[in-house]
Amino acid sequence: MPNVLIRSISEEELSQLRAMAEARSQSLQAFMTDMVRKTLSADHNRKKLAEIEARLKSMPSATYTTEDLMAAKDAPRHGVAT
Numbered sequence: 001m002p003n004v005l006i007r008s009i010s011e012e013e014l015s016q017l018r019a020m021a022e023a024r025s026q027s028l029q030a031f032m033t034d035m036v037r038k039t040l041s042a043d044h045n046r047k048k049l050a051e052i053e054a055r056l057k058s059m060p061s062a063t064y065t066t067e068d069l070m071a072a073k074d075a076p077r078h079g080v081a082t
Contacts, residue, residue, distance in 0.1 A: 006032075017031065017032070
């Protein structure tokens with residue numbers, strides 16, 4: 001498994017990261033690995049949601065009246081297939 005080296009991080013930032021890891025009872029390495037994975041997952045989810053939104057926008061919108069919705073709701077009671 002490859003390693004990643006982070007440069008140019010201040011002592012204060014490193015101290016904060018260590019404290020965050022300790023608060024979660026994790027090593028700094030486990031904490032950082034978890035943060036990277038969560039960031040990648042969030043980015044993946046944002047891209048998927050954008051794809052879904054684009055697909056939905058490209059679909060024609062349906063217009064239903066209140067009567068249409070009530071008829072569909074009541075259809076099973078009246079033996080009508082929907």
